Amino acid sequence: MSNTREITFRAKIKNAKNFAYGSNMEGIGNFDLKTFFKAIATGHLIENTLSEYTGFKYKNKIEIFEGDILNHCFMDSCPNKKGIVKNVNGCWMIKAAGTNKYRPLCNIDGWVSLEDYPYDLEVIGNIYENPELITN
Secondary structure (H helix, E strand, O other), rough: OOOOOHHHEEEOOOOOEEEEEEEEEOOOEEEHHHHHHHHHHHHOOOOOEEEEEEEEEEEEEEEEEEEEEEEEEEEEEEEEEEEEEEEEEEEEEEEEOOOOOOOEOEEEEEOOOOOOOOOEEEEEEEOOOOHHHHOO
């Protein structure tokens, strides 16, 4: 068994509506990381849509990526509020839309399981395909 952490990125394919995925793990994504980043450098993938997999999966094993938009309870404020997944100083965070408030997806000791996460989460889109979700 390998102790290698899965590192996966995604970026939108130029002139297409879907994402391409690159990973360091065999059998995950469309490309290995070297080929993936070469596709960005040559303009086949759109660089400003590049986002990293957080290591978290939501219901039905949906992967959560940087730039995803979530419905979530935030700072004890429900019903669902919208937030954007960001990496802040090496920790995956949810930034509440329209504020400077953050909630961590990891803690000082490392990762927390979303199964143990005390707040409801739902991936509803991402900032690249659905930017209107964070303005509404």
